[in-house]
Amino acid sequence: MAPFFGLIIVCSRQPVPLRGISVEVQVKGFVADVCATLRYKNTEEKPIEAIFVFPLDQDSAVYSFEATVEGKTIVAELQEREQATKTYGEAISKGQQAFLLQEDKSSGDIFSCSVGNLPPGQEAEVKLSFVQELPLEADGAVRFVLPAVLNPRYTPKDHEESITAQVPRVPIGQIPYTLDLTAHFQSAYGISKIQSNCNISPVEYTDSDKTAAKVSLAQGHKFERDVELLAYYMDVNKPSVAVEAGLPDAKADTLMADPAVMLQFYPSFPTTQEQSNSGEFLFLMDRSGSMECGMNSEPNAPQRIESAKETLVLLLKSLPLGCYFNIIGFGSRFEFFFPETIEYTQESMDEAVKKVTQMEANMGGTEILQPLKKIYKTAVRPDHPRQLFVFTDGEVGNTKQVIEEVQRNAHNHRCFAFGIGEGASTSLIKGISRAAGGTCEFITGKERMQPKVLKALKNALQPTVKEISLKWTLPPGMESVLLSKPPSNIFQGHRAIVYAQLKGKVSNTYRRGQRREVSLEYKFKDENFRNSIKFPFKVEKVERPTIHRLGAKALISELENGANSESEEVKKRIVESSTQSGVISSLTAFVAVNKETKAPVQGPPIRRDIPTPGLMFGMPLACQQSMPNARLKMRPMACNMAPGMSLDNRTCKMRSPPKAAEMEKSKKSSHFKKSAAKATPVAAQAMEAPALFRLISLQKADGSWGLSADLASVLGVSLKEMQESNPKQNPDPAVWATLLAVIWLHARCLDQIDEWELLEDKAVSWIKSQAGSSLTDSISAGNVLLKSTVDPAELGL
Template sequence: MDSCCGLIISCSKVPVPLRGISVEVQVKGFVADVCATLRYKNTEEKPIEAIFVFPLDQDSAVYSFEATVEGKTIVAELQEREQAHKTYDEAISQGQEAFLLEEDKSSGDIFSCSVGNLPPGQEAEVKLSFVRELPVESDGAVRFVLPTVLNPRYTPKDHDMSVTAAIPRLPADKIPYSLALNAHFQSVYGISKIESNCQLEPIQYTDGDKLSAKVSLAQGHKFDKDVELLAYYLQANTPSAMVEAGLPDAVEGSIMADPVVMLNFYPNIPETKEKANSGEFIFLMDRSGSMMDNMSSEQNAPRRIDSAKETLILLLKSLPLGCYFNIFSFGSEFSSIFSESTAYTQESMAEAVKLVNQMDADMGGTEILEPLKRIYKTAGRPAHPRQLFVFTDGEVGNTKFVIDEVRRNAHNHRCFTFGIGDGASTALIKGLARAASGTFEFITGKERMQPKVLQTLKCSLQPMVKDITLTWILPPGVEAKLLSGTPTAIFQGQKSIVYAQLKGKVEQGTEGQVSLAYSFKDEMVANVLRFTLKLTQSERPTMHRLAAKVVISNLIGGENLEEKSEEVQKQIVETSVQSGVISPLTAYVAVNKETKNPVKGPPVQRSIPLYGAPVAMACCMPMPRMMPGGPPRALACSMAAPGLSEPEIAVCYWSDSATVSDGATSAPAEGSPEPKVEVCYWPDPASVSDGATSAPAEGSPEPKVEVCYWPDPASVSDGATSAPAEAKAERALFQLISLQNADGSWNLNSELASVFEMSEEVLKEKIPDPVNSSPRL
């Protein structure tokens, strides 16, 4: 069930109008600094206590909170959590206005803000600021997401109910408040373009070299999907180092007092020519009732379960021969298609695909913990490293328990996760992958999942990188204290970030060097990063706050705070208070001690509904939701134009990187009269690098195929095609994937020919003789 953030008032149907939300985003390179302002007005005739519940990315470091009433700004103080609650409660009992901001203890991606004793007719403005690192996508885009969707989290009966479960919902067109967003991007590498899943005003470059740009969200956002901005820099994967000076008034010896260095590594792992033919691949599929929901509120949007199934089928079709695999489904209960992991053959693959196609979101609640325990109780196979793939919309209430279970078993597997749909819990999706040295991806809306799936598979096929070390060469008298710890997993093409505190006297302009070394297939590899110790003093100590967030997250470790020692809890609180970065053990509190007319009696609690359809608590009951869903949606490499009656077919073998990028072929020449289908033959996934293929060796096995539809230029407007044409292209591509054999080939028959809307005889005529002579393609 999709829902959106907003102000809610406990236990009442009377709304408190949220006038609007405005967001200012400053992106410098790969870091975003965000300030969000929310404006409310109490239209009641009595004072109220309001609770604002909203999502943030798991990695966001909230460092400031303030409220403005009657023209006066009240800056909140970060206190130990219990003390903050005591301060707030005492202020409310004395009739003073008070404000409380806290992180949800069960999940680090949910926050709540209490506004107490808001008098009748009074307006309130709440402002919070946070910073976060930005990931680089498989296509090179730097991705910023403003979460606006907060899904209800299912909680098993033996756990406390999630704060998200009882929020009332409204359809998107009934949400009474608006969102304004302005984003400013800066990059020393230049900005080629900025894209979004939402409608934007035209991009404005603020200098002639395109080093900075501004975009704004168009009016009319309905809060039914997260706001995603993709910035394409001319050079995104460049190693870099930034040094930030400490704060002169900070506590001596603390993170905030000393310089902090942020290192961005892009490890260059040697390519291996060995074909991957081993591994145990276990797929864990979420089939809870919430997976019945659509990926978005747009017409004909696919269901989450269908997108997850397509992702799984693409992975199944790409596994290497010689490996083992199994598929688990979970909801209120769980099951597997095989009693144990079975050898990957044409027969076992065909049976698995058949069963996946029959899957639906009909298994009730989202109880992922028990199937994980069953998987970990099963012994692995010698010489077949275990790789776990998780597909879920993240509507899990006992997040920390689930992550803790994966962490305890991290020594015998790697975990790769896919968050399906808007609002997927970043705490769960990222936490599971990080707990077991894997990677994570989020698949939302209409975006192409194919590059993300292939990138994840490539990472899972990469042998483990071992013996990772960091070696520093710094000026005399300066030493580095690691704050983020040494990286535990390294993958080709994946950014690895390291934070360190520089202790000692740092001379301006001196040089430093760090070597990231590791063992890969018994070969030692080192990536060296040199940098200048040029200290920059900033009013916003962004890197210090990000480093503090990393320290706090590492101390928590995804585990239950109750199980942490008093010493660890003390370190969390100290780091949080000194840096101003909120944690589960601290909270921001502000009190207006100059309230002109103290409120008499307890304030009345009110509620404002959020986006989503009412489900009568089905989100937190172990029962499936009976909701209509759209037809299954197939993968689309790109979009096809209408009139795909006589498509031409071009066959190209092992295209070079100039024609293949992330699996997509280059566009046809201008004025192409008919849409085309290009069939590109691909080698085994283990040998794919950055979407480019290479010439096959003699006697190499059958190559694999990918299809890209080229639309007729006349039918395309702003890169989009009509819905029927798009659906037709997607169905064709999914049909093609479904017909693929385990070794990557196709049977040259009428079924394959029907995908291209031609007879088997015509298809054979289109294929070169060496291939045509074989019954398989």
């Protein structure tokens, strides 16, 4: 066998030309400007073409691409996509070095970087830069994620195979290249702390007032998981405006020549205890084989499907009496729990919970389009607004068709989407939620799904905000042109971002009576509200036109996802907007050619696909299930299979012979599943569920709890103690039981209040409807029994 040089792909024994990645992140407030450098070296005896397919957030605006070879930097040109591909191909055929960066046709969050005709022994650096908005988490953290995991996207029948199917994957821990990352944060409000899911250096403040700080990844970091950085500012919920002057060398009458504006609103309105009991709630649950994977790459991580099931039970318990609901599981096929949406009662809830506990990730590939079409063909119930909740790991190959289907039906529903686990498609999750005026969340690492999902349910139950509009007040001769749509829905505590271009003559001189102001106006429960932001009169010139690039990305996305996106006129606008702003689109690509190559490379080059981390490797039982009817076939990799290894149609997986302890554990797991199948849903869950989940499982649809031994067990007392401690202010023992459950929640689970707040609202409302007198004595007795000190005022009773 011929010797192998340098690093090799573990499974295929192919050399890996990518040696390392360096990333510099500049975060200013809520915007990140990122520069990533990829270092290549050809350790083989023949010229190669290195292909690296990688994920980026859907909202990333890639604005620069360049290559450095033998000390010479070649800046790429942004061309129409077909022309760029042709330029690259012709250069390769002539023996010239060439570099190509393009967005995948099927999904806006997948990119491929091609390094063509790299001669033996030569090194090359490829640098790409992008900007993106940063989301604000529920706890106030500004979240930056550099994605690493690119799971293979399932491709339905009659669709072009996803590019992700060609990417070789290696087990966690065996990625053959490293990541160096340094992040600089700036906030005018001050930075209190920075956290990460990876090992980082201690926070280093670079000024005395703590408005600037930096952190770095630990040396030798393997880029085998998404890198997440959470920055906590002293104050984040303040409206703001950023205005950038136009670029002096930009073409006249274009976005880059005029000032650009980024507006950040924080709409608010009075909190209300009013909870609508109307609504049609549809829970679309991914049950494809990949949902058996862990929530993260760590040993004993919970399976995605198990976390989703627990969340579904919590959602079912939190629904209001009188609404309608249904649950739909999907994979290569789909099935509805009930033939049609059913009224939420104790009986229907019990039946749904029982079916949820029996759900498995056994439905094959991820085909979400057909169940969506079936849902949309069903008429909406009068006076019950449709709310669609989608749970998926996002491994979908026909993302654009799915988004288009949701958009076509956006007039009759709202969509709340949740990306489960690392590698979930930001293009799919953000796309469907935006298309139907909902919200989206991503659950990765050790995050619990429940708080984020319950937050979305609170939004869905919130009274609708109506008549949303933007009102501009500008000096004479100036007008605004929106680059992104104003928000179609407003939710309490959610930020709304709008981009605009200012056209006309802009004067930096203040004149009495002149105003520059924009207001977000809306109506909530027949009351009018107005959030206003004033513009600065002096527009500063900037070195990096970040706002212009984000605005251009917003405009391009609006055009790409619009109703007429396939028309020639819209395609022309996309290409023009992209090339004028320098921001890549689905119809353009960056290409660079080294025309000063000393001698033509003798080809053709050997193709080398750069591997990515495979979360499905080395997970016994978790992700090993093959996918019926799947079309996701991996690129042939000539694996040298050792005894105890097998190859299925999902990826190249190594299965070691099970050890005795693992076999015994498997037997016990199998025994538990059989026992649980015979038990009631509550009893089956209680065998291993935490106390909070056990308590939630016992709550009735009307919000009450019954006085039972199961409840006593959760509360840590005996049934006899519960019965004897009842002050008997109310003859119904359920009032006492429900009061104890609410006291226990406040005393033992206050840190998880986001998960049970809606449940408590139901319980307190039920208690008020049943109890005829003051409950002060009952609350005191409950505190004594549970050894707690909960203040009656906390309970709202």
